[in-house]
Amino acid sequence: xxxxxxxxxxxxxxxxxxxxxxxxxxxxxxxxxxxxxxxxxxxxxxxxxxxxxxxxxxxxxxxxxxxxxxxxxxxxxxxxxxxxxxxxxxxxxxxxxxxxxx
Numbered sequence: 001x002x003x004x005x006x007x008x009x010x011x012x013x014x015x016x017x018x019x020x021x022x023x024x025x026x027x028x029x030x031x032x033x034x035x036x037x038x039x040x041x042x043x044x045x046x047x048x049x050x051x052x053x054x055x056x057x058x059x060x061x062x063x064x065x066x067x068x069x070x071x072x073x074x075x076x077x078x079x080x081x082x083x084x085x086x087x088x089x090x091x092x093x094x095x096x097x098x099x100x101x102x
Contacts, residue, residue, distance in 0.1 A: 022057035043088045047071055051078045062088045 029036045036057055043062040044050020052075065054061045063071075063078035064085065071077065082088045 022053060025054065025057045025059065041092060043085075045069065047075055047078075052076075062091055064088060 025036055025042065029040070036059060040059050041062060042050055042054025042057070042059045043064060044054070045064040045066055047063060047069070051061045051063050055076070061078040062080045062082060065071075065081050065083055080088075080091045082091065
């Protein structure tokens, strides 16, 4: 089995074009030489832009919860919630392990 991973970063800044989250994720994947068509993960700290945007793009989601951000009412939750980036990496590794054994 071939295992492909994508490590991409798409920071939001004032100079970043106003793409929709799914479009921004597709463009980021293309810049990394891959596609999100087959799925993947979105990890972020913004419940709407990162988590909801990732879901709209067809990705599984990990919310990096910060002390200053609470989950919005009436918003579907993420697939996983973590408080540190290292915890998100652990979720990804645990998820990938069964696929890597095949």
